[in-house]
Amino acid sequence: MSTGEKSAYNLTQLSDMYGGNQDNVKKTVEIFCDQLAQDMIMLRQKFEESNLTSVKDFAHRMKPNLKLFGVMDMHNLVVLIEASSLAGDKDALGPQLEELYSRSKALMALMKKEVLEA
Numbered sequence: 001m002s003t004g005e006k007s008a009y010n011l012t013q014l015s016d017m018y019g020g021n022q023d024n025v026k027k028t029v030e031i032f033c034d035q036l037a038q039d040m041i042m043l044r045q046k047f048e049e050s051n052l053t054s055v056k057d058f059a060h061r062m063k064p065n066l067k068l069f070g071v072m073d074m075h076n077l078v079v080l081i082e083a084s085s086l087a088g089d090k091d092a093l094g095p096q097l098e099e100l101y102s103r104s105k106a107l108m109a110l111m112k113k114e115v116l117e118a
Contacts, residue, residue: 010070029115033108056085
């Protein structure tokens with residue numbers, strides 16, 4: 001499992017929370033990946049519907065989990081998405097969301113390979 005240098009994620013806080021129980025860590029990573037995939041679908045749908053309030057709400061809801069999993073680059077991006085949604089800046093929001101989709105897809109693939117299939 002990736003907990004070290006320059007990793008896309010850090011499971012130290014999660015592992016500490018479970019007292020080092022790796023089965024619980026794996027189960028939680030699986031739930032996180034499933035939820036992240038669902039959130040990406042909903043963010044895309046709400047953006048396409050121009051429902052920026054819902055985009056902001058989904059982005060806000062994602063922040064604690066991204067922080068727990070040590071995915072700070074995505075956490076910071078979600079903070080920007082939340083601010084752009086609040087400001088009604090759809091021009092900035094489109095590229096930000098595309099970046100989030102791309103990073104999410106890569107993160108889920110990496111976690112699947114390094115954690116769930118390990």
